[in-house]
Amino acid sequence: MRAVGAGLLLSICVFTIAALNGDLMSSLIHLFGLVGLGCIILAALFMGAFIDPDTRRVDHFTDTEETASQRTRWSKTLLLVGLPNIVLFVLTYLLDAVILN
Template sequence: MNRREFKNGWKKRHIGVILLFKSLATGISLFVIIGLFSVVKGDWTLIVPYALYVGGFFIIIAALLSGALVSGDRLRANFSAETGEDRRRRLIWSTKLLFVGLPNIAGSLLIYCMWMK
C-alpha cells in the first residue's frame, strides 16, 4: 500500500469521526451561546431550562429519524421500503443530531448538580 492509498483509506474510514466531532462542537457552541444569553439577562438559572429544551429538541428529532419511536411492524415496513443509502443517510443525521443535543443535556445537568442545590 503506497502513501496515497493509505491517506485516502484513512479519510474514508475516519470521515465519520470528524463529522461527529463537528456535531459535538456545534452542541458545545449552542451551550456557550445559551450561557452568554443568560449572562446578558443577568440570571444564571436560565442556563438549565434552555439547555434542556435545546438538547431535548435535538434528541427527540434524532429519535424520530432513527426510528426508535415507531412500532416493530412500521419499522419493518420502513426497512423494506427504503434503500440502503437512504437508511444510511437517515442514521447519519440521527447520530449527528444526537451529538448536538448531548452536550446541552450534560451541561445543564452538570450546572444543576453543582450550583442549583
C-alpha cells in the same frame, strides 16, 4: 467530531442568551435542558423510535440503503450536538442544587 464542536458552540450561544436574560442559573438549567432534550427527540424521530413497529418493519424493507444510512447519520449528528448540552445541564443543575443552595 464536528457535531460535538457544533454542540459546544450551541452551548456558548445558550450561555450568552442566559447571561442576557438576567437569572443566570435558572436560565442555564432551562435552556441547556431544552436544547439537549430537543436534539435527543429529533434524533429519535429520525431513527423512527416513535412510529409503529409494523410501519418500521415496512420502512426497513422498502427504504434504500442510502436513505437508511442518511437517517442514521442525521440521528448520530443530532445526538452528538445535544450531548454537550445535556452534560452541561446536569452539571449546572448539580451546581445549583448541591453547591449553591
